[in-house]
Amino acid sequence: MGGAGKTMLAKAIFQELKAQFDTFSFIESVKELQRKKILLILDDVENLIIAEDLSRVCDWFGEGSRIIITSRDMQVLKHASAFSTYHVLDLDFDDAFHLFSLKAFKQYEPFKGYMGLSKSVVKYCQGNPLALIVLGCFLYGRGKEEWESALDKLNQTPHKNIVDVLKLSFDGLDNKQQNLFLYLAFLINARVYKSFDLIRQLYGSSVHIEMSVLRERSLISVSQKEKIGMHDLVLQMGFEIARQQLFSSPKTPVRLWRHDEIEAIRCMSLDASKIKRIALRASNFQKMYNLIFLKVYKSDREKPSRLNICGDLDYLSEEIRFFSWEEYPLPYVPLQFCAENLITLEMP
Template sequence: MDSGKRKRESSLSPSSSSTRQPKYDVFLSFRGEDTRINFTDHLYVALNQKGIITFRDEEGLERGESIAPKLFKAIEESQFAIIILSKDYASSTWCLDELTKIIKCKDEMGLKVLPVFYNVSPSVVRKQTETFEQAFIDHQKRFEDNIKKVETWRDTLKKVADISGWDLHLQNRHESEIIQDIVKGIMEKLSSKSSSINENLIGINSMVAELIPSYVGFGNHIYMMGICGMGGLGKTTLASAIYYEYSDHFEGSSYIANVRERSEKGELHELQQQLLDEILGGSNTKIYNVQVGLRKIKSSGLRHKKVLLVLDDVNHKDQLENLAGKRDWFGSGSWIIITTRDEHVLVQHGVLKIYKPNGLDDDDALTLFCSKAFKKEQPAEGYMQLSQKVVEYASGLPLALVTLGSFLVGRTVEEWQSALDSFKNIKGDIHDILKISYDGLEEMWKEIFLDIACFFRGQEKDEVIRILENCGFDARIGVSVLVERSLLTVSRGCFVMHDLLAEMGHKIIRFESGGKLEMQSRLWLVEDLLHVLENDMATKAIQAIVVRFKENEFNYEAVPEVILSKMSNLRLMIIKKTDCYRYDRRYLDVPNDQRQILVPNQLRYLSWDRCPLKCLSSSSQPKELVRLDLYESRIEYLWEGVMVFRCLRD
């Protein structure tokens, strides 16, 4: 799921490493042959039009005898499961395995289950008569050596039949009306959850109450508004709160997060795709470049819809021009809300209504700080004066208050006083305030923080943890520590780190290297990596390289063959093509580079999209290598002779 769809995240809401972090709002379970192109498709479109993040399996998914692990994972990462029980649902062993997993997650993880009885009555499902009876006769013959599995399916269907849901069998109504009822029910359940979240966003509700009547309205005008201010001020949280509160007033809605970061990665066309998919419920064609996306947005039905669009963290006018170029792209009554640190971007785009949050007042700031430092709204006995001092240093910045509160929780008065003494050297630089929490980490947790700050923001939590574990880190406990310290959050199964915290990580690495690129422990920009390679500047200081490149951006031809071997402490190397989903067979027709890859002996993880070289050099002995991934590479063979990889895993 696109990291851009993280609509219900908040840097100010309480975080817990033990809390299940759903990635999807809804998981759809259905018999494809019965309902895929009618009821299920219409329901999927209606859910997406309301910004409800919904998982359904792909039509062309290759199915074997057992259910795909990715579907089990999607069930675990969902808040609700809608089960569309059709006449032939029970004939599919795939559906029955899927249903068994859903009920298990209901019992063990609190997954909410909502059945839809589509042209079949609950009693048929419960008693397994009619088509369900024949299905189980067939299953008993097929699984005569595993009757226990068949009995589990029977019991699972009985449980589902007893859950309150929607019975289309008895209702003399249009399907479209019932679908709207289902969508409305899901929205109400999600809204009640997000309302409880918003209650914990200290000071935000008063900002919303101030902002809405002054800057936007519910008339027929198209309202374009900017929320502008320095990092850490709560702009994203404020935009999220507005989105939660008002999205059900619109015909379509979309929350586009991390616009600046994703644009810099060359993913602006993907943001255009997200906008159209969420508001219009999907599109028939894939957007591969910004120009196509621009034409598609202009020619779509957006101008006939009243929409709520949030563009979070914009830093260039091109981003606005390609996502929300003109007011008349949208229907009457639409709201377009833009958050940015740069007021000039708003002025250039003709955004006249600009709201500038002032940060939290002293009372709200103290309450927010105490919620982190003491897990309650007031300081513990003997800590009031110390807490007021910390609040004073934080200058009303929510991010600083949360981070410092998480750092000081559980510490003695003496430790607080020592921390306050160190604050005296801080001259208003928020990076220095945030670094206090970083400095209190153990060395391994620091390394994990820096890897995530440089490489893995917005990436799937489980995949990143696997990579970090392959690098020798105790990643699960390390991530838990970072979440507890408010240096990292997890939303929709992906890592979320505030821009200022990531910038602090970059600043730490550059400071430690003395400003010398070749002495940096990590390289994350294509141009920096190429500069180091082409100028023979590789050193043992470089520990990790993760870069994402666009077509023709990463040219390895001028790089000396032995250069990688000079990075003797390199543990991680990922060179990934950002648009690798566009497979270009012409690449295979290019003559091979006949050189070999001299891999550093300490390397643990190597992933290189479209690697042009001939093979791994037998001169290398990377005995620590755990993962080798050469996607779309033109490797002729892995190596010459015999090479032992005792640690290599699938």
């Protein structure tokens, strides 16, 4: 019944409780809102059901109303029945350089003597605005030695604030999708030709839906020739996740990014021209029963291999899919070598 005090009571409750909430809004009349021309912006929507529900209320609002949704997941926008979608592109070098300079120097150009260092940072960021802002703010007011030290560190480990934001897309994946992403990151880092056909042979036909999810979350790209790619910062995020997995659960099968991460190997890639001289016991391979990928290569052909095999290599995992060994040191393949699952064999 009108005039009973419903609105007055609702306003009193609103004033009483609003301090307990992060955000709040009181809409006095839904009917009035229904006729109004509004602009509604919803940022970082992840839930498919919420997105679908939004599409059902569009008719409530007045003619000319606009609803803008941002999401890391293209599938969310499909469920929202978006009239049009826009994929935000990376900045070109000039725009990226200006954005970084504004954060690092509070002006459009670097200070004298910082031009080369600034270009190195901008190149590292690969046009990603978040990385440009985070690193620009981090380097603001620091001396050249600190800049050089920061760049050296970035080549080993990405900045935590950048990883934390990029990792949100990874965290939204299920276990199978997360593992596929990490394997793809490993293959890209190992400079293996990445095609849908190779991935399908590794994971079976069900890989198509998993790859589709990774694309929708902008974790990978696929060219017209079906070659799989990954943004450099996303690739670095993969390295960091793999390292964290190694430290948190050393007995779980993982991917080997560096030669000093030996425990429970599933994938291994070694640059024999750059590692410290090591002797790998042939018997170690008997423990690598989860190994599916093994690549030994030399990025510097002028340098000798620093990897030595001690003993007779008489065993390789039955799960091995990819075997590539530049300057293979033995005159024969392992005696207990099962080629049933092998996809690629390279022994240049």
